[in-house]
Every structure is written in structure tokens, then in C-alpha cells.
Amino acid sequence: MTSETLRVRRADRPAQPDDRIRRFTRHLLIIGFGLVMLYPLLWMVSSSFKPTELIFREPGLFPSEASFRNYTEGWGALAHPFEHYLLNSALIAVLAIVGNLLSCSLAAYAFARVEFPLKKLWFALMLGTIMLPVHVLIVPQYVLFSKLDWINTILPLVVPKFLAHDAFFVFLMVQFIRGLPRELDEAARLDGCGHFRIFGRIVLPLCLPALATSAVFTFIWTWNDFFSQLIFLTDPDKYTVPVALRSFMDAQGQTSWGPLFAMSIVALVPIFGFFLAGQRYLTRGIATTGLK
Template identity: 85%
Template sequence: MTSETLPRVRADRPGRPASTGRGLLKHALIILFGFVMLYPLLWLLSSSFKPSEVIFREPSLLPSKVQFDNYTDGWTALAHPFEHYLMNSAVIAVLAIIGNLLTCSLAAYAFARVEFPLKKLWFALMLGTIMLPIHVLIVPQYVLFSKLDWINTILPLVVPKFLAHDAFFVFLMVQFIRGLPRELDEAARLDGCGHFRIYARIVMPLCLPALATSAVFTFIWTWNDFFSQLIFLTDPDKYTVPVALRSFMDAQGQTSWGPLFAMSVVALVPIFGFFLAGQRYLTRGIATTGLK
């Protein structure tokens, strides 16, 4: 047996440099593609430290002259300091997160654990709403909210979140709840718990990865939402960050590229911070939902 295994070990040794070379090539390609993906962000960051007149004349990522005037000028360039628009976006994003986590989790629990007539049909109709583009819905929504006198308020951007409006998050939580053992529900029911106590004390604590995933995506999508906020918010005092950034392109009939890029970098900081804070739960939520 020893004489038979030795040639195999010796035969395998010459292959190691080739496999190592392939591994290095794969890592080099990944780094290259990663740099290509990050290049627009790096260019934005670099341009925020350049004078506006040389931004498009210097292709280098390293500015020849670093200046911070773009940040100070951009912060006070509009009718209000930029923190005003950051606060407006933060209020809408926080309310949207609360609404989505509360109502989407309730709807998901109903679809996953409660039996009611035409359950499969309602679930299919709910999933069908994911395929409807916002451009189809925005006109009837605007007519409805106009009749309710909600235009130029945050209500059109917040109230639908408290009505399980985002079917994607309902589906995400349904898939996660279906993977939880039903024995937990049966044990709680033997102790006298109803659906709401099972939902609040058993299901929701176990759904923390799915809730964190929903919170992260809700924050990112709400923070970056430009179209809906542009339609429903007409008062400059109520502008959010995306709409305020658009205002830099109208100031004095020309685009202030330096302050615009500087405030764009500032607007990206909360997104990166929120994503990094929930990255651990985000990975767990996506992985476990996909497996179940």
C-alpha cells in the first residue's frame, strides 16, 4: 500500500504551482473588476477636493491641489444649510423603516402562520404587485393624495409604509418565518398564547436577521429615492437630500460641480454607515432566507 501511494503524492506535487498561479490570476481579476466598480466612487471623492474648473480637465484620481472649499461652500450654497435636508431625509427614512418592519412583519406572519380563505390567491396577488413599475402607480397615487390634501407633506412617502406597501419585504419575511419550527408555535399555544403573543414574543425575536435586512434596504431605497420625493414635495423647505442635490444644477443657471460632488459624498456617508452597522445581520438574513 505504501508503494502505491507514494507515486500519487509525487505526481500531485507538480500541479501545485499551476493551481497557485490560477488562484493568483483569479484574485488579480477580482481586484481589477473591484477597482472598475469602485472607480466612479473614487472619482467622485477625488473630484470633491478639486476646483470646479479643473474637475473635468484632470483625469487623475489624485488632485494636484487639495481644497476643502467645496464642502464649506456646498454646505451653505442652498436656501438652508445642508444639514436641514439631511434631517428631512432622516425623518422620512426612520418612519419608513418603522412602518415597513411593523406592517410587513404582521402581513408576513399572517401569510406564513395563519390560515384564512383564499390565502394562496392573496399571496399571489401580493407578489404580483412587485412587477408593477412606479411609473404606473405614481399617477393614481398622486390623484389620491391630492384629494386627501397630502401633497407637499411627508405623508405620501410615509403612510404607505404603514400599510405593508412593499411586497418585497413581506415576501422576504414570509420565507424566513416559514423556516422557523412550528413546534415553537404549538408550545406557546399550549401555554395560552394567541397569534399576537406568538408573533411578538417568539417569531419576531427569531426574525432579527430578516428584520435587519429589511431595515437596511428600506433605509437605502428611501434615502436614495428621488422620483417620488420630487413629485410629492414641492416646498424647498421640505426637500430631501436627493432633491436638494438636484438644486445645485439649477443655481445661477450653471452647475456647481465642486459643491455638488462634495455634498454627494456627504450624502453617501449615512448609507455606508447604516450598511456597515447592519452588514452582519444583512448577510445572515439573505443567506438563511435563500436556503429556506
């Protein structure tokens, strides 16, 4: 009797009571752990419907008084309606996505398919930049952008994305392109295609999962970026969502918790929507690049 036959017979065998108990216990633990992880988010959603004075008096998830007052007050509590800050964040996020997809895919193709001097050294230096924290780079970046008169514009947040600034996405796409058959390149080269035509007509269409993964991560990281946007944007008219949420706390440390929670929920909606829209490609992109 072969091992394959034994596996088939075990699969056809009905589940034993002990197996069912273990499976039930495992799923129960996973559900419980998931609820623990989601509790802060659920609490914030619940608190967004409570009056501010009851948020910390009633720690439970079910408010005794529920209304949409925090949403209406929070939407118009700042210098501009909250949609103004949503549009500012959306503009920066869209430009960041376009820049990352264009520049990082070109750089990845060069590292994966083009031979040039000191290629391994440049690739190692590129990977080394991933280990540099943003707080180390922010001072020289601020000095450079100040001399270029870019402070209080979106240029410091957008232009580096068009220069393959994010080494993580370059590495992710390099890993994906290396998994594509080189025979496709060789066949295209026999037809007279150069590197740009091979990249645009063969490699780029096949990189859709990696591109979608990069787009999802770029959107989430850019939308949630508070530190860089706080440093480079000083005009309240140009504030993005994270900086605008900080404005709900005044100089004396007093915070309008109800409107703050309500607008935080509004700010999370685009992230969830973008993640759900690209979830299928996100899973494929990570799996096919060998990342864990």
C-alpha cells in the same frame, strides 16, 4: 480507502505551483474588476477636492490642487444649510423603517402561519405588485394623496409603509418565518398564547436577521428615492437630500460641479455607515430566506 480520507489527504497536500498561479490570477482579476467598479466613486471623491474649473480638465484621481472649499461652499450654497436636508431625509427614512418592519412582519406572519380564505390568491396578488413599476402607480397615488390634502407633506412617503406597501419585504419575511419550526408555535399555543403573543414573543425575536435586512434595504431605498420625493415635496423647506442635490443645477443647466460632488459624498456617508452596521445581519437574512 474511503472518499473522506482522500479528501483529507488532498487538503493536507501542499499547493502546487500551478494552483498558486491560478489562485493569484483569479484574485488579481477580482481586484482589477473591483477597481473598475469603484473608479466612478473614487473619481467623484477626488473631484470633490478639486476647483470646479479643474474637474474636467484633470480626469485623473490625484488633483494638482486640493482643498475643502467645495465642502464649505456646498454646505451653505442652498436656501438652508445642508444638514437641514440631511435631517429631512433621516426623518423620512426612520419612519419608513419603523413602518416597514411593523406592517410587513405582521403581514408576513399572517401569510406564513394563519389560515384564511383565498390565502394563496392574496399571496399571489401581493407578489404581483412587485412587478408594477412605480411610474405606473404614481398618477393614481398623486390623485389620492391630493384629495387627502397630503401633497407637500411627508405623509405620502411614510403612511404607505405602515400598510405593508412593499411586497418585497413581506415576501422576504414570509420565507424566513416559514423556515422557523412550527413546534414553537404549537408549544406556545398549549400555554394559552394567541397569534399576537406568538408573533411578539416567539416569531419576532427569531426574525432579527430578516428585520435587519429589511431595515438596511428600506433605509438605502428611501434615502436614495428621488422620484417620489420630487413629486410629493414641493416646498424647498421640506426637500430631502436627493432633491436638494438636484438644486445645484439652475434653470439654465449650469451646475456647480465641485459643491455638488462634495455634498454627494456627504450624502453617501450615512448609507455606508448603515450598511456596514447591518452587514452581518444582512448576509444572514438573505442566506436564510433562500434568496439569491
